[in-house]
Amino acid sequence: MIRIHFTAADFARVRFAPRPAPLQELNAALRMWCGHDDDDVLFGRWRRRLLRSMPVIAEPFGDLVPAGEAPAFIDVFSDTLTEGLDAIRVSRPKLVRSEIERVYAQHAGRPPLWIRQLHRGDADAWQLLRRAQHAAFETVLRPVWSVVQDLHQKEFTRHAVAVAEHGIGAVLAELVPSARMRGGEVWELEGPGARDIKLGGRGVVLLPTFHWTGHPLIADLPDRPLYLTYPAGPGLPLSPAEVEGRDDALAGVLGRTRLAILLLLADEHTTSGLARRLGVSNATASAHTAALRGAGLITTVRAGRAVLHRRTELGSLLARWR
Numbered sequence: 001m002i003r004i005h006f007t008a009a010d011f012a013r014v015r016f017a018p019r020p021a022p023l024q025e026l027n028a029a030l031r032m033w034c035g036h037d038d039d040d041v042l043f044g045r046w047r048r049r050l051l052r053s054m055p056v057i058a059e060p061f062g063d064l065v066p067a068g069e070a071p072a073f074i075d076v077f078s079d080t081l082t083e084g085l086d087a088i089r090v091s092r093p094k095l096v097r098s099e100i101e102r103v104y105a106q107h108a109g110r111p112p113l114w115i116r117q118l119h120r121g122d123a124d125a126w127q128l129l130r131r132a133q134h135a136a137f138e139t140v141l142r143p144v145w146s147v148v149q150d151l152h153q154k155e156f157t158r159h160a161v162a163v164a165e166h167g168i169g170a171v172l173a174e175l176v177p178s179a180r181m182r183g184g185e186v187w188e189l190e191g192p193g194a195r196d197i198k199l200g201g202r203g204v205v206l207l208p209t210f211h212w213t214g215h216p217l218i219a220d221l222p223d224r225p226l227y228l229t230y231p232a233g234p235g236l237p238l239s240p241a242e243v244e245g246r247d248d249a250l251a252g253v254l255g256r257t258r259l260a261i262l263l264l265l266a267d268e269h270t271t272s273g274l275a276r277r278l279g280v281s282n283a284t285a286s287a288h289t290a291a292l293r294g295a296g297l298i299t300t301v302r303a304g305r306a307v308l309h310r311r312t313e314l315g316s317l318l319a320r321w322r
Helices: 008-012 022-033 037-053 081-089 093-105 113-119 123-140 142-166 168-173 240-254 256-264 271-278 282-294 313-320
Strands: 002-005 014-016 180-182 186-189 195-198 204-209 217-219 226-231 298-303 306-311
Touching (some): 014 142, 022 081, 022 123, 081 123, 093 113, 113 123, 123 142, 142 168, 142 204, 168 180, 256 282, 271 282, 282 298
Antiparallel strands (some): 002 186, 217 226, 298 306
């Protein structure tokens, strides 16, 4: 059980990361890659595909996680890959040494030579790590990074609305299934072991991940906010090929123009606005919206002389799973 103790100042300093963090998403993905056989039905194909495609240059990255536990100095939350790699490089030497010693204390084998060199601060070892992380990101996440960004934006918007409507306490209590607030000051979450974390005014940064389905991941380093990475999806974004395949299947049912209208209606549009976006006549756009409305996928309301269309819950569900 993880217990996070808030002060009034901490509640005022809770924020949601506005953009995904490439290296933290990579850490989550690699945790999922090293998962257990009991979820092989869902993730086995993905794991085998990554195993075949992972370049040799990325292999040293695995040496940093010898017993399934990563060192804290690779938990960086910069929102670009280059900034994240640079942030790791300037990690405090004392932290790097202590974290390497901690993760290898749980491992029977001797650390590889390059890890021992990294422990000593060797520049070549740091460059080896940078190349390995960069190659791993390009293999694991680059093909689906636009999907991760879209999912993150939707999650960010959802929580912004929820905070405005219900307050931060209610959002924290429902962030993940195991979460609950005790006495209005202690946030409890399921997690390995027992941890009591007193924020003392540092606040919390909440970061969704779309490659992890386990317990929330805590990054608690001195002199900075507590970072909490939480699972916000099924654990595995669709690959671009899968998105394209679903688009083709849905287009086969609705037709490509109607599918395009359904996707555009994530935001409200007028008939003429849809016609302009799609390059069709107003009459054609009107006929397609009538068909979608008849199927219960959109609603239409009149506002003065304009006709406004928006997606229904059913339409949004269909668009989400395209």
